[in-house]
Amino acid sequence: MNRTQLITSLVAALIIVAVSTPTSAGELVPGTGHGILFDGKVREQAGVPEGVVQALWDMQEELTKWRRDFHRHPEVGYKEVKTHAYIMKVLSEMKFEPKSFGPTTGIVLDVPGRDKSLTIGIRADIDGLPITEIDDGREYRSEIEGYFHGCGHDAHMAIALGLAKALADGTFEAPVNLRFFFQPAEELGTGAQEMIDAGVLDGVDIVIGLHVDPTREWGRAGLIDGTFSAFANAFSVEVTGLASHGGMSPELGRDAIVGAAYLITQLQTVVARNVAPPDAATISVGMLNAGTVLNQIADKAVLMGTMRAQDAEIYETVKERMTEVVEGTSKSMDMPMKIELLIEMPGVVNNPEMFKVILPSLQAVLGSDNVDVYSEANMAGEDFAEYSLKRPSFFFWLGIANEEKGINHTLHHPAFDIDERALVVGVAVQIQNIVKLAEHHAAGGKF
Numbered sequence: 107m108n109r110t111q112l113i114t115s116l117v118a119a120l121i122i123v124a125v126s127t128p129t130s131a132g133e134l135v136p137g138t139g140h141g142i143l144f145d146g147k148v149r150e151q152a153g154v155p156e157g158v159v160q161a162l163w164d165m166q167e168e169l170t171k172w173r174r175d176f177h178r179h180p181e182v183g184y185k186e187v188k189t190h191a192y193i194m195k196v197l198s199e200m201k202f203e204p205k206s207f208g209p210t211t212g213i214v215l216d217v218p219g220r221d222k223s224l225t226i227g228i229r230a231d232i233d234g235l236p237i238t239e240i241d242d243g244r245e246y247r248s249e250i251e252g253y254f255h256g257c258g259h260d261a262h263m264a265i266a267l268g269l270a271k272a273l274a275d276g277t278f279e280a281p282v283n284l285r286f287f288f289q290p291a292e293e294l295g296t297g298a299q300e301m302i303d304a305g306v307l308d309g310v311d312i313v314i315g316l317h318v319d320p321t322r323e324w325g326r327a328g329l330i331d332g333t334f335s336a337f338a339n340a341f342s343v344e345v346t347g348l349a350s351h352g353g354m355s356p357e358l359g360r361d362a363i364v365g366a367a368y369l370i371t372q373l374q375t376v377v378a379r380n381v382a383p384p385d386a387a388t389i390s391v392g393m394l395n396a397g398t399v400l401n402q403i404a405d406k407a408v409l410m411g412t413m414r415a416q417d418a419e420i421y422e423t424v425k426e427r428m429t430e431v432v433e434g435t436s437k438s439m440d441m442p443m444k445i446e447l448l449i450e451m452p453g454v455v456n457n458p459e460m461f462k463v464i465l466p467s468l469q470a471v472l473g474s475d476n477v478d479v480y481s482e483a484n485m486a487g488e489d490f491a492e493y494s495l496k497r498p499s500f501f502f503w504l505g506i507a508n509e510e511k512g513i514n515h516t517l518h519h520p521a522f523d524i525d526e527r528a529l530v531v532g533v534a535v536q537i538q539n540i541v542k543l544a545e546h547h548a549a550g551g552k553f
């Protein structure tokens with residue numbers, strides 16, 4: 107089957123899906139100009155064998171099973187031991203030869219393509235979060251108390267496995283070399299770098315990835331031409347005071363709690379007064395630990411937070427001001443304050459040529475009305491950035507919400523969930539993206 111046939115087949119199969127699914131995506135997404143998932147005419151014009159994408163839709167049960175298995179057994183960064191074993195097993199059963207990769211729990215799978223002059227990396231992150239999932243009767247609730255796939259990485263893994271399955275079944279033939287990376291520890295911000303240090307990008311020309319998005323209905327996608335995600339860091343400030351009795355001799359101490367409180371208030375002025383209104387940055391202190399007894403002046407306070415900015419320049423400005431504010435507050439409060447950057451994560455910067463290919467690709471599968479092109483980087487930190495620094499890369503949002511069913515909680519919310527039909531959509535759009543990127547390359551296009 108040639109590429110055109112494949113794409114048309116994709117169209118045809120998606121049509122069947124829309125027709126045979128009780129709630130079609132078309133009912134959920136208003137507007138006109140829908141693509142192959144929603145528009146009968148577009149489907150008709152395609153006029154091709156139905157089998158190829160019907161096979162993708164037939165995969166929904168399996169995709170759902172994988173996603174739920176991952177969901178029930180979340181593991182945090184570098185501890186994804188069972189997750190690792192599960193992925194290895196599923197891929198091996200497909201007769202692939204996945205390899206453990208890097209010093210911890212990474213996996214790489216290479217699938218040779220017809221044209222070996224381009225290799226596309228496909229990244230899926232595999233870690234969960236130390237968050238307790240809401241107990242609202244969902245049957246696939248996390249079985250590991252205090253841990254939860256609250257960022258949808260379970261879905262990312264299922265979609266990558268679905269893509270592998272489509273290749274294994276012959277539903278989809280790799281037009282170019284594909285390298286799947288199953289990457290640990292995205293939430294820690296260090297997993298991508300670990301994979302890169304181990305050589306995951308050796309021989310890889312371009313990289314694609316996606317993230318589930320609860321702000322968009324399933325069947326929709328969002329993409330940006332440029333910086334996708336914030337330049338971000340995690341910081342801590344240690345405030346050193348002097349202990350004394352809180353009732354009898356406060357004048358002999360230096361109150362680390364009061365110092366920390368002033369500092370937190372001062373930090374809030376940085377974004378308000380050093381960042382121009384149209385630009386975006388945030389500073390949030392999420393932890394403050396101080397004191398051991400109620401009537402003692404605390405001699406130590408440690409606060410921790412995150413700072414994010416929409417581009418590198420704003421990031422540097424805010425970082426500099428933060429440091430100055432810490433130094434200034436330290437002087438005015440007469441107590442040492444030491445700021446430390448625990449992690450710095452660059453933004454994901456999308457490749458403009460890949461944008462030109464992936465936009466029409468998503469529009470073809472989902473319909474142009476269902477693809478949002480937006481212009482402001484979001485404040486999520488995402489370590490896919492590390493790949494995007496080294497290779498032309500593209501990262502986009504895949505809608506997974508279902509407002510009607512109340513599936514609309516934010517990432518990291520204890521009630522976060524997805525409409526699992528989005529798993530099929532994820533596989534379909536990634537197939538189309540790969541086909542279109544390969545076509546661009548074959549036509550002499552550069553990235």
Ligand SMILES: [Zn+2]
Pocket residue numbers: 257258259292317
């Ligand atoms: Zn995530």
